Amino acid sequence: MKHYTKTIVVKKEDLDDLDHVNNVRYLEWVQDIAKEHWQTEATTEMLDKYIWMVRSNYIEYKGQAFLGETLYLKTFIKDAHGPISVRVVEIHNQENKLILRSTADWCLIDRTSKRVIRLTKELTNLFT
Template identity: 25%
Template sequence: MAAFQFPIDIRESDIDHMGHVNNNVYLKWVQDAVVRYWETRAPADAVARHLWVALKHEITYRKPTFLDDIVVADVVAEKVKGARAYFTTVVMRGEDVLAEIKSCWCCLDATSHRPARLARSVVDRFLTR
């Protein structure tokens, strides 16, 4: 399964008092990357009918990230079970792994905001391409 590459824009406001990207910024990056993955891989009608909310993030920080770094997040959807989807996101600077994030997300119906299972045809497109 090929990873979806999401370029990350590092802003001055992302930098903390120690001179590197603050840990809480990684959560925004993961959310932006996973949502963009969904918007890119899923059919347009499925994107319009569904929203995603994060249920859990487990982040392992490997190396600090700095303002001038060129960084990309590689996103892989590992599996979909019911209304939940499991992702692995790896934040990279060249060949260096900066952070690894395992996350679990709940798919919601965009109108009712209740958990929604995706059709098998959507899951198949969503997981592989």
């Protein structure tokens, strides 16, 4: 499976009242890396034709991250069938400790009709 990665540094605005990364911020990062991965791999024609919508998301918080820490985000498609793409996002700290794992079902949508559509072989091949 093709992986997409990025590195971020925790900023003050990422923190909650307990001075660690807010769970809402983690969810934003999960969404951001998924979108970036799609935009990096897809053709212009695909970007014009399709959009993705989250159907479900399961997040396991395995640790905490704090101001100034470098975090490593990695995402990949675990499975793809029908209109659903199962995407995994993992966030590790600089000691390579798993901080978060997200597994989400993303549903493929036709950009014009806004209807659910099945993944084509071309789309499935993008990520495998």
